Amino acid sequence: MTTNTHSPSAAQAPELKEFRADVAAWLADNRPADPGFLLPQTFMEVGSEQVLDFLREWQHKVWSAGYLGMAWPEKYGGRGMAPLYQSIADQEMKRLRVPICFNVIGLGWAGPLIMDIGTDYEKDKYLKGILNAEDIWCQGFSEPNHGSDLGSIQTRAQRDGDNYVINGSKIWTTMGNYAKYMILLARTDAQVERRYNGLSFFLAPMHTDGVTTTPIKKLTGEYGFTETFFTDARIPATSLMGDEGQGWGIAMKTLQYERGAEAGAAGGISILSIVMNDLLKMAQDVEREGQPLLKDPVTRDNLVKFLIEEKALYLTDKRIAIPALCADYPNSLPLSGKLRSTEFFRRMRQYALTMQGAQSSLYVGDEDTLDGGFWQRAYMNNFSTTIGGGTSQVQANIVGEHVLGLPKD
Amino acid sequence: MTNTRTANMALAFSDEQGMILESAKSFCRDQSGMTAVRGLLSSESGYNPEVWAEMVALGWTGIAIAEQYGGSALGIGSTIPLVESMGRHLLSTPYISTTIASQTLQRGGSEEQKSAWLPRMVEGTVATLALLDNEDWGATTTSCTLSAEFELRGTKLLVNDGAVADLFIVLANHNGAQVLVLVEAADLPAEALSKKVLIDETKRACNVCFDGIKLSADAILPNSESALRDSRLIGALLTAAEATGSSAAALDVVVAYLTSRIQFGRLIGSYQSLKHPTVEMLIGMDSARTLIYHAATIVGDEALDQDAEIACRMAKAQATDALLFAGDRGIQFHGGMGFTYECDAQLYLRRALWMQHQYGDAQHHRLHLANLLLN
Numbered sequence: 001m002t003t004n005t006h007s008p009s010a011a012q013a014p015e016l017k018e019f020r021a022d023v024a025a026w027l028a029d030n031r032p033a034d035p036g037f038l039l040p041q042t043f044m045e046v047g048s049e050q051v052l053d054f055l056r057e058w059q060h061k062v063w064s065a066g067y068l069g070m071a072w073p074e075k076y077g078g079r080g081m082a083p084l085y086q087s088i089a090d091q092e093m094k095r096l097r098v099p100i101c102f103n104v105i106g107l108g109w110a111g112p113l114i115m116d117i118g119t120d121y122e123k124d125k126y127l128k129g130i131l132n133a134e135d136i137w138c139q140g141f142s143e144p145n146h147g148s149d150l151g152s153i154q155t156r157a158q159r160d161g162d163n164y165v166i167n168g169s170k171i172w173t174t175m176g177n178y179a180k181y182m183i184l185l186a187r188t189d190a191q192v193e194r195r196y197n198g199l200s201f202f203l204a205p206m207h208t209d210g211v212t213t214t215p216i217k218k219l220t221g222e223y224g225f226t227e228t229f230f231t232d233a234r235i236p237a238t239s240l241m242g243d244e245g246q247g248w249g250i251a252m253k254t255l256q257y258e259r260g261a262e263a264g265a266a267g268g269i270s271i272l273s274i275v276m277n278d279l280l281k282m283a284q285d286v287e288r289e290g291q292p293l294l295k296d297p298v299t300r301d302n303l304v305k306f307l308i309e310e311k312a313l314y315l316t317d318k319r320i321a322i323p324a325l326c327a328d329y330p331n332s333l334p335l336s337g338k339l340r341s342t343e344f345f346r347r348m349r350q351y352a353l354t355m356q357g358a359q360s361s362l363y364v365g366d367e368d369t370l371d372g373g374f375w376q377r378a379y380m381n382n383f384s385t386t387i388g389g390g391t392s393q394v395q396a397n398i399v400g401e402h403v404l405g406l407p408k409d
Numbered sequence: 410m411t412n413t414r415t416a417n418m419a420l421a422f423s424d425e426q427g428m429i430l431e432s433a434k435s436f437c438r439d440q441s442g443m444t445a446v447r448g449l450l451s452s453e454s455g456y457n458p459e460v461w462a463e464m465v466a467l468g469w470t471g472i473a474i475a476e477q478y479g480g481s482a483l484g485i486g487s488t489i490p491l492v493e494s495m496g497r498h499l500l501s502t503p504y505i506s507t508t509i510a511s512q513t514l515q516r517g518g519s520e521e522q523k524s525a526w527l528p529r530m531v532e533g534t535v536a537t538l539a540l541l542d543n544e545d546w547g548a549t550t551t552s553c554t555l556s557a558e559f560e561l562r563g564t565k566l567l568v569n570d571g572a573v574a575d576l577f578i579v580l581a582n583h584n585g586a587q588v589l590v591l592v593e594a595a596d597l598p599a600e601a602l603s604k605k606v607l608i609d610e611t612k613r614a615c616n617v618c619f620d621g622i623k624l625s626a627d628a629i630l631p632n633s634e635s636a637l638r639d640s641r642l643i644g645a646l647l648t649a650a651e652a653t654g655s656s657a658a659a660l661d662v663v664v665a666y667l668t669s670r671i672q673f674g675r676l677i678g679s680y681q682s683l684k685h686p687t688v689e690m691l692i693g694m695d696s697a698r699t700l701i702y703h704a705a706t707i708v709g710d711e712a713l714d715q716d717a718e719i720a721c722r723m724a725k726a727q728a729t730d731a732l733l734f735a736g737d738r739g740i741q742f743h744g745g746m747g748f749t750y751e752c753d754a755q756l757y758l759r760r761a762l763w764m765q766h767q768y769g770d771a772q773h774h775r776l777h778l779a780n781l782l783l784n
Binding site for chain 2: 312
């Protein structure tokens with residue numbers, strides 16, 4: 001999710017306009033040529049060394065040019081500038097559809113978390129490697145059989161001298177096979193089974209004996225996630241973030257970053273932006289009975305419904321900035337943001353396939369697919385957003401309980 | 410980022426709007442509790458004249474009227490927080506009819522017409538638009554005529570607050586063009602008005618027969634065409650604002666029931682089959698609220714431009730669809746109680762059914778939006 005809270009008048013200032021033009025020019029000059037293999041639409045589809053190397057080189061290049069981590073302090077590899085500059089750079093990257101900055105768990109979640117509550121040691125050790133793409137990060141929250149229910153985490157971390165010994169397994173680890181570090185939630189106190197205060201938070205090194213990963217093949221046929229196994233894996237005790245037992249609170253803070261509810265991310269685009277304009281273009285290109293589909297009245301009505309919804313979504317941040325208009329249910333818009341946007345995109349991408357007619361029954365690898373199967377991948381991969389980070393159904397529970405005050409199950 | 414024709418992302422809220430929202434919230438809550446609302450359902454006029462007088466005294470009828478006519482010239486966008494609050498508490502008065510009529514006059518009238526009527530409307534004289542001569546809000550023609558000798562012929566349907574209006578602004582054909590004409594209620598015979606039984610018992614409307622009413626040339630609004638277009642869009646926006654308030658109220662009623670009713674040993678709000686659609690009501694209302702204040706931000710005193718038209722139509726389509734969903738689910742989620750007249754849920758469903766057609770239903774606005782956005 002993108003946040004864009006600056007005022008339009010500020011963005012019109014001459015120095016910002018000039019900056020925007022500079023970014024656009026740099027991106028146009030430096031965008032990589034088509035590599036001849038499928039590039040990921042999101043950071044959750046980095047499925048081969050080839051793709052990894054390509055994206056690593058691109059992120060390093062963006063950072064070297066000064067367009068990543070712009071609001072982070074200079075001593076940690078940033079530029080120490082106002083967040084507005086990063087936001088402009090991100091808008092240009094999105095608009096020009098350059099490749100993503102793939103190290104998202106570092107850039108968007110672990111990085112801001114470390115900046116916020118990390119020690120100086122942790123900041124010195126981790127932040128720069130996140131920006132320059134030398135250190136890839138992954139996240140170890142979900143476990144097999146406990147998808148959205150983090151309170152049930154079973155992975156154990158047992159203190160032994162200067163180490164913690166980790167045993168258990170994690171699932172849906174994005175880039176688990178390439179990551180150097182994991183933000184890991186594990187149970188340090190077995191006495192409080194199923195309780196939140198027995199959990200601790202680690203910045204765990206992945207290149208450790210006893211840590212193994214198995215790639216998971218996704219419904220699209222692509223890779224990008226692993227299952228991660230810990231078998232008596234000894235990690236240094238200095239990997240513990242905060243104190244033992246504080247894991248739940250730190251994990252919740254991390255989720256705030258993940259859901260876009262807190263600022264502080266290093267920037268860069270993490271997913272290709274697919275907007276209504278792409279659907280309108282398709283409706284113009286696809287023909288029915290010698291006419292563009294865009295002339296069909298039913299299609300038009302459906303497209304307008306999506307356009308209304310898109311408009312309300314894009315105006316959300318503006319309304320959040322006006323407390324008087326959010327007084328009835330103060331947390332409604334921030335807490336429903338993930339639910340509203342991911343479900344909108346799911347339905348919109350599904351409709352994009354419907355619009356293609358029988359052509360959408362082809363798949364990646366067939367020469368007759370539209371845009372190489374772009375939309376088939378886009379729709380099916382979108383489930384990672386309606387499932388990951390708390391399913392839409394869990395999100396609806398959160399909104400119902402925390403915004404409307406409805407009772408828990 | 411998006412379709413260039415949907416690119417206007419203005420959403421601002423002035424200090425004046427903030428003050429109006431604050432006082433309107435408490436006024437509507439105090440003056441329009443459920444007992445008061447219920448008490449008015451079967452009344453003749455449908456509103457409490459003392460409450461109306463107080464709203465006039467607060468200056469609310471003049472919010473969007475120019476200072477030279479006694480108004481405070483804050484723009485139509487400043488009435489939105491008030492109208493939304495009225496919807497929230499089902500407070501019915503001739504405010505919305507009169508505000509749409511005063512906008513029509515201010516935008517389309519001659520100096521003489523405006524000086525004659527706008528100061529009176531600021532002081533509480535009720536005025537209303539008489540547009541429909543069939544059930545179709547999308548109709549581009551009218552069968553009502555104003556002859557070359559300025560004699561009116563035709564019957565207008567569902568004229569809001571017609572029974573208490575002192576002034577009608579009537580749509581008619583004249584010399585091959587559509588015009589808006591001013592007709593004083595005092596010039597109508599008593600039998601010209603026939604009251605209608607409405608599905609929303611908080612509202613009042615009648616059919617009005619204008620046959621044989623003789624007018625003069627200066628009854629015609631000189632700028633009729635653009636005033637007609639703007640007042641239809643402003644009517645849609647004010648309806649959307651009222652509907653958004655009513656959606657929030659319907660949501661409150663549902664949440665109150667879901668957090669107090671126990672079935673099978675559990676509060677029924679703990680069932681996800683009820684919880685999740687209730688969240689959907691909230692989201693629908695929130696989207697409507699975002700869109701009405703976006704429209705309130707860009708609808709000014711000048712003729713409405715394309716961005717303003719898009720914003721009004723989006724707000725109306727979203728707001729009345731959201732209210733229809735909330736009203737419908739509101740009945741269902743009250744179970745057997747929801748089937749009774751006594752249960753307040755019926756008030757919102759009836760309002761939703763009435764309101765969806767005011768100034769054009771969602772499909773009508775989406776059809777226009779398709780032409781604006783997709784051609």
